[in-house]
Amino acid sequence: MIQNIRGTKDILPDQIGQWHSLERIFNEVTTLYGYKELRTPIFEKTEVFSRSIGDNTDIVNKEMYTFIDKGGESVTLRPEMTAALVRSVIQNSLTQEVSALRLWYFGPFFRYERPQKGRLRQFHQFGAECIRSPYPESDVEIILLANQLIRKAGISDYQLNINTLGNDSSRTLYKDELTKYLTSNKEQLSEDSKFRLETNPLRVLDSKSENDKLVIESAPSILDFLDDESRNHFDVVKSMLDDAKVPYKIDPKLVRGLDYYCHTVFEFKSGALGAQDAFGGGGRYDGLFSQLGGKLTPAVGFAMGVERLLLIIENSAPEQVIKQSDCDVFIVCMNENLLKDAFKISEMLRSNGYSTFCDLHRRSMKAQMRETNKLNAKHCIIIGEDEIKRNAVTIKNMITSKQVEIKIDLLHTISFS
RNA sequence: GCGGCUGUAGCUCAGCAGGUAGAGUGCCAGAUUGUGGCUCUGGUUGUCGCGGGUUCGAGCCCCGUCAGUCGCCCCA
Missing domain, CATH: 3.40.50.800 (Anticodon-binding domain)
Structure with a gap:
């Protein structure tokens, strides 16, 4: 019997109703917030991703489906949308005619990973990006949109964690201090974390190793290294979320895996998912446009794993699906x-x-x-x-x-x- | 890329000192002439994931492989 490729899934007729109803919610909520859909090809020149996501991230190092096409060009099945979307926005000059470019997307993505619960080699993401505003209110708009979507999908048991990575100078300062601290405690760190210390010290912070956690506990916090601009940005985000009555938790150890983030970062978590407990996340990425050869353009966005969303829905309301008549x-x-x-x-x-x-x-x-x-x-x-x-x-x-x-x-x- | 567990009918599973497979469900048909749901009866379905090895003989033991699952790394 010929089988599907490892880590891929057929969406069967019995399940398609769930997908359609989620897709309807994506459409409705984005319309309410004034976002428009953008669809891009599912593959891109490899450099779109290698230049943006970060050379020492696992996504680029070992998870991309990359191949050389018959013309000798290195192409890659998109592992995430933000970089591809930014490429398209630059190429089509989409920022020219609007003060704020509000975009959303939904589609398949590909990562060569070992499958497990909530992790597939072909999976689907929904996401939204708000482009051109450097101000914290656009961060809040994105978080509110994400939050609204989760609620409309019928999920109530989840947690929003936020943190800030500050602007470049704050982050550089912090990185130096953190590196100093970690280096002085290097002997107690796991092998993985010793390696991370060399490549991306921030990511030591979300290590799951018990030993590492002890070291991390007394590590310096980013919150103590924010300059006025960074602090103010974060304060506005927090107070606007308070005003909107969106509950959140500040997690100074929240570090997102992709290199392009700055200032606000956030993650939605659920207990229903096992080891991969985050089902959505995002943040601000002011530097990405220039990295990809565009003009300096501030932006903020988030992405959500649709399969993970479905896992949570199944888990919280297993009998929710009413059998509908197929036939009048x-x-x-x-x-x-x-x-x-x-x-x-x-x-x-x-x-x-x-x-x-x-x-x-x-x-x-x-x-x-x-x-x-x-x-x-x-x-x-x-x-x-x-x-x-x-x-x-x-x-x-x-x-x-x-x-x-x-x-x-x-x-x-x-x-x- | 690394580790644990798992792999038997479409689905859920049983099978045990190693002697070439079973239950429920589903599906099909029937219970008198053109009528469903409940009930009853009968029938149907399997390269026991795949390949190799041990054995007179393997679903059960060994090796490999593929897949699933959970975890590590990382991420949605």
Whole structure:
């Protein structure tokens, strides 16, 4: 048997309803906030990602699906959207005509990782980006949008963590201090963290190793290294979230994995997910546009893992899905000679807006009645020789079991809902 | 890339000192002539993940491999 590729999933007919309803929520909420959808190709020149995400992140080092195409060009299946979106915004000069460019996206992404709960090689993200404002109110707008979306998706048990990475100078100052501290305690750190200390010391902060945690506990905090600008930015974010009554927790150890973040960073967490407890996250990335060859353009955004969202929904409301009827009217056809009439009638009903099926197995009446019941149809129409002679059919209400004969000419006047 | 656990009918699972598979569910049909849901009866389904090895004989033991799952790394 040929199987799907490791870490990929079929979305089966039974599950598609969940996806559609989430997609509807994405559409509704983004419209309310004035965001427009942007779709980009699912692959890009490799440098789009390697120049933006960070050369020493795992995403770039070992997780990208990269290959050389027949023209000799290195291309990569997108591992995330922000870099691709920024590329498109620069290329199409989208910032030219608006003061604030508000964009959202939804689609598949690819990372070559070991699959586990809430982690796939092809997964889906929803995200939104607010481009051109350097001010904290745009950070808040993005967080509010994300929060609204989570609530509309029916999730109530989650936590919002926020932190700031400060501006460049604050962060540089802090990084130096942190590096000094960690270096002096280097012997107590795990091998992983010793390596991180060389490549990206900030990421030592979210190590899961118990030993590391002891060291980290008394490490210097970014919050003590903020200059006025950075502090003010963060204060506004906090007070606006308070005003909006969005609960959050400040986590000075929250560091996002991608190199391009500055100032506000945040993460949505849920207990329903196991080891990968974050189902959404984002932050400000003022430097990314210039890194990708555009003009200096401040921006902030977030992304959400749709499969993780679905895991939480399943977990919190397992019986929430109500079985809906697949069919309004099932056509029970007594014999093959009447199939022509059955098809004519079903087409008429469909053009009146009713979902209608005929049996495709030439089965007995009893079998067709069973089928009607299984499909949860409220009505069936029985087409038999006797009725047809009178230019009529029988309508049976499956709930009350009552049935009436009606002239075919009048069928279009009947309501089946 | 690393580690633990798992892999038997469409689905959920049983199978045990190693002797070439079973239950429930589903599906199909029937319980008198053109009528569903409940009930009853009968039927149906498997390269026991794949490949190799040990053995007279393996779903059960060994090795490899693939996949799933949980965790590490990292992230959504």
